[in-house]
Amino acid sequence: MRKAKIAVLVSGGGTNLQALLDAEQSGVLTSGEIVLVVSNNAKAYALQRAEKAGVETAVLTGKGFEDALRQLLAERGIDLIILAGFMRILSEDFTSAWPNRILNVHPSLIPAFCGKGYYGLRVHEEALARGVKVTGATVHFVNEIPDGGEIILQKAVDVLPGDTPELLQKRVMEQAEWILLPQAAELVSKGVLK
Numbered sequence: 001m002r003k004a005k006i007a008v009l010v011s012g013g014g015t016n017l018q019a020l021l022d023a024e025q026s027g028v029l030t031s032g033e034i035v036l037v038v039s040n041n042a043k044a045y046a047l048q049r050a051e052k053a054g055v056e057t058a059v060l061t062g063k064g065f066e067d068a069l070r071q072l073l074a075e076r077g078i079d080l081i082i083l084a085g086f087m088r089i090l091s092e093d094f095t096s097a098w099p100n101r102i103l104n105v106h107p108s109l110i111p112a113f114c115g116k117g118y119y120g121l122r123v124h125e126e127a128l129a130r131g132v133k134v135t136g137a138t139v140h141f142v143n144e145i146p147d148g149g150e151i152i153l154q155k156a157v158d159v160l161p162g163d164t165p166e167l168l169q170k171r172v173m174e175q176a177e178w179i180l181l182p183q184a185a186e187l188v189s190k191g192v193l194k
């Protein structure tokens, strides 16, 4: 059976990448296979996770990032791109070439706490500062507007008394991101194959 070829773009720890790799093992992700992991940061622990799973890795940095990425994606016959903790904004030129073929996971219920400047721990700091009682995660398609593409899946997570940004980040990952991202990857991979 043909599977959608997935490239995952990362910048840091790679727990969402790990959730995708685990989902392939557990049978949650069956319509797609992760064949390439690209980081814009040579020190990203995500690269080690990929290597451990036997997945090809590449580190691309600097001004030529998108050109090098385009070439690599074409050479590997990639069908679908997943941004999993990828901390660089892709140009409109790039995103418009991949309509409904780039997914991103964002650690809030979009349209809250999203857009330019909202990434990683920052999102949870802002949610706590605003005093929301419920937050969550969103998986969406990527277009030219940061965090502005069509929403695919969302899941709510409670904010609890005594939460720190780190505690809240961990809960949102465990209860939402690591569940939603593999589900969305399967959903979109299935669509790609049709």
Ligand code: GAR
Binding pocket: 011, 012, 013, 014, 015, 016, 017, 046, 084, 085, 086, 087, 105, 106, 107, 118, 119, 120, 121, 123, 173, 177
């Ligand atoms: C995750 O919480 C992800 O949603 C967020 O960064 C973290 C990366 O963790 N992404 C963004 O904020 C993108 N705007 P990970 O490297 O362990 O997957």
